[in-house]
Amino acid sequence: MTVALATFAAFPEGSDDVVALRAALAGLGVAAVPAIWDDPDIDWAAFDLVVVRSTWDYTDRRAEFLAWADGVPRLLNDAAVLRWNTDKRYLRDLAGAGVPVVPTLWDPPDPPADWPEYVIKPAVSSGSRDTARWRAGEEDRAREHLRALLSAGRTAMVQPYLSAIDTAGETALLFCDREFSHAARKAPILAAGTGVLDAPNGGQITAASATPEQLAVAHRALEAVSGDLLYARVDLVPDPDGSPVLMELELTEPALFLEHAPGSAARFAEAIAERL
Numbered sequence: 001m002t003v004a005l006a007t008f009a010a011f012p013e014g015s016d017d018v019v020a021l022r023a024a025l026a027g028l029g030v031a032a033v034p035a036i037w038d039d040p041d042i043d044w045a046a047f048d049l050v051v052v053r054s055t056w057d058y059t060d061r062r063a064e065f066l067a068w069a070d071g072v073p074r075l076l077n078d079a080a081v082l083r084w085n086t087d088k089r090y091l092r093d094l095a096g097a098g099v100p101v102v103p104t105l106w107d108p109p110d111p112p113a114d115w116p117e118y119v120i121k122p123a124v125s126s127g128s129r130d131t132a133r134w135r136a137g138e139e140d141r142a143r144e145h146l147r148a149l150l151s152a153g154r155t156a157m158v159q160p161y162l163s164a165i166d167t168a169g170e171t172a173l174l175f176c177d178r179e180f181s182h183a184a185r186k187a188p189i190l191a192a193g194t195g196v197l198d199a200p201n202g203g204q205i206t207a208a209s210a211t212p213e214q215l216a217v218a219h220r221a222l223e224a225v226s227g228d229l230l231y232a233r234v235d236l237v238p239d240p241d242g243s244p245v246l247m248e249l250e251l252t253e254p255a256l257f258l259e260h261a262p263g264s265a266a267r268f269a270e271a272i273a274e275r276l
């Protein structure tokens with residue numbers, strides 16, 4: 001029995017999660033190897049299961065990535081989930097299903113003139129790429145950002161900047177087989193007023209706990225998705241009223257923050273072993 005943990009060329013050994021997962025799987029007698037998703041020499045049918053993990057370069061090559069997923073016989077999360085989840089337009093489906101999501105303008109021709117602070121980002125992205133935070137008075141640069149996305153044929157999203165993230169952070173709720181596993185807090189990433197990434201401390205991860213209100217939103221989001229979800233991450237931020245709203249439902253290649261939650265790697269390893 002061999003499991004492949006799909007990663008990308010810049011991380012041939014996989015992320016920290018992959019290291020933790022391999023160790024936990026080894027404890028169950030399951031061999032797991034990191035494998036680069038676009039390596040042409042890999043026979044994916046030779047694995048008993050392929051688990052998508054750190055395939056973080058798919059955003060510029062989404063069609064190629066989905067074609068790869070379609071061709072892997074046993075893949076989790078599966079290709080249909082990946083197809084839906086790699087484009088943040090899925091947030092519209094979730095909003096339609098009654099999940100509170102961050103209010104979003106889709107492909108507006110211009111930045112909002114009357115919003116004090118907002119975020120512009122592409123619908124297909126990960127790791128905050130091509131994402132920036134703008135303030136009233138910065139319309140020229142914001143418009144340039146928006147036009148650059150639109151003229152590249154990308155779907156652009158404009159959202160109010162949820163400033164509670166500056167104090168409360170973003171809460172990530174991790175689910176294994178649709179069961180809550182653990183939570184983590186991600187520090188804010190976007191620097192104020194500059195429209196550029198705040199590289200050094202942005203996104204720093206610490207252990208956290210989940211409130212009943214956060215868990216309720218997360219469960220509602222997961223209930224709106226069908227299919228076999230080996231892993232899921234629900235990213236929530238408080239809205240101006242303090243209620244958790246969904247920023248992202250990551251079913252493709254979420255960092256699981258296993259090293260921040262003792263016992264969590266074993267949980268995911270068992271869920272993988274059960275499928276073999």
Ligand SMILES: Nc1ncnc2c1ncn2[C@@H]1O[C@H](COP(=O)(O)OP(=O)(O)O)[C@@H](O)[C@H]1O
Pocket residue numbers: 102119121125126127128129131159160161162163165170187188189190235247248
């Ligand atoms: N509306 C928003 N309000 C506050 N921060 C935001 C907002 N949208 C994005 N961000 C920040 O940008 C980061 C990346 O955005 P996100 O939507 O999670 O896309 P991805 O993680 O796929 O790049 C978030 O983790 C958060 O720090």
Ligand SMILES: [Mg+2]
Pocket residue numbers: 127235248
């Ligand atoms: Mg995110």
